[in-house]
Amino acid sequence: MTTAATLIALAAEEAEHHGNVALETVWYGIVALVVFAGLGLVTLSYRNVANRHAHKAEAYARTHPAPTHEGHGH
Template identity: 40%
Template sequence: MPFATVLMAESEHTVNELVMPSFMFGVVALAIFLILGFATFAYRDVANRHSHKTGSAQTAHAYDTPESEQK
């Protein structure tokens, strides 16, 4: 017999118990991703909620174009 097989047969088998059933790790990960998804969704369209604060400010994309110079 190969030496590695002999060593594996002679070694003790140690079982480390998990803190919870294995499928619960997936459930916990899913719950965390859902919470993070809801937090991200909460910030949807936040910039448009306060248009009265930036409504009169000039935008950074107002370029001088030939059409605006002719007026």
């Protein structure tokens, strides 16, 4: 038997044992969708965090003044 005939015979044998491959692998997509949705929710939970504690930000700004650019450097 040649290599091509062997490959054709193996492919035919595999086709008989397995049904629709897309239905067998659909769970990978579902799991990925759930994981990315969870990560998206985590990312959105950090939205606008800096503005939640304005009194702390104002106190920090008073004790740590903004740096002044005096023309030094590049």
